[in-house]
Amino acid sequence: MTQQRIIHPVADLLRRPDGPRDRQLLFGDTVNVTETQNGWSRVTADKDGYSGWITSDQLGAPVPDSHWITAPATHAYAEPDMKSPDRVSLSFGSRVQVLSEQDRYLETELGFIPAVHAKLKTTRLTDPVSVAELFLGTPYLWGGNSRFGLDCSGLVQAGLLACGIPCPGDSGDQERELGEALPAGTAPKRGDLLFWKGHVAWVYGDNMLLHANAYHMDVTFEPIDQAITRILEQGDGPVTAHKRL
The missing domain is CATH 2.30.30.40 (SH3 Domains)
Structure with missing residues (x-):
């Protein structure tokens, strides 16, 4: 190994x-x-x-990372200048080694990344739902884990890992391992997770979900009662768990 x-x-x-x-x-x-x-x-x-x-x-080969990308996505430029050629795009959560700082840019092996788009690797964010909100409009992609495309469990994992909370990659494992199961009828609050067979969604606030789903084909808001009815009517069953982290 x-x-x-x-x-x-x-x-x-x-x-x-x-x-x-x-x-x-x-x-x-x-x-x-x-x-x-x-x-x-x-x-x-x-x-x-x-x-x-x-x-x-x-x-x-492994290289010690010093920073991670905290913007939804960023570019690495050939020079510390936004008008220079962009060499590659990186997603939120990518990890880089910073070689130097120049004119508000971080020099990496890939090129120069805007300093405002990255934080020290020890930095942890505090609200996983706010992290998930960064991905609004991101196209749905089965098995996706990046700003360029993600799925329901990828959205949940992105939020939790950014806040230093361990999280498995699949919704079934997330349902088994994350949080505390709440009794049916418990009023949902921000930061709760609702699970269906093969699906998971963040509770964003009063009667509102934030989730990546194949019906809308992107990361979107959807009223909780509307989502429950829609998912049931399309044949994917009822809510299987309501978890609180």
Whole structure:
């Protein structure tokens, strides 16, 4: 077993080589490589223990990260100048090593990132729902974990990990492992999680959910009673759990 890190902006974590995507990893995520074959590597992510296959060219030697991206997304520029060519885009949650600071930019191996888009790696945010709100309008993507596309469990995980709260990658595991189950009829409050079979949503506030869903095909607000009725009528069943963190 060897430790490596993700060196592409977003790497699909597949169920098997050339198989379906289960989740995604971001630039700077560290993984343990347990098997390599024909240009593919089986890895386990340090951040949540999720395992799968990625192409081996998306892996590189570990480099100590110093900062993480806290803007929904950012660009790395060729120079510390917003008019210089942008080399690559990074999502919220990506981890980078800062080599120097120049003119309000952070120099990294990828280029120069605006300093306002990153914080020290020790920084933890305080409200996972506010983190999730950063992703409003992000397109729905099955197994997605980035600003460029995510799913319901990816949205929940992004909010919790940013606040230093451990969180598995799949909604079924999230339902089993996160928070305290509340009795039916308990009034939901901000920060609660509502679960259905195969789906999870943040309670944003009074009668309002914030979730990534395939009906709207993006991250959106939806009234709680409307979502419960819609999901039931489309054949996906009732709420299976109401959890409080």
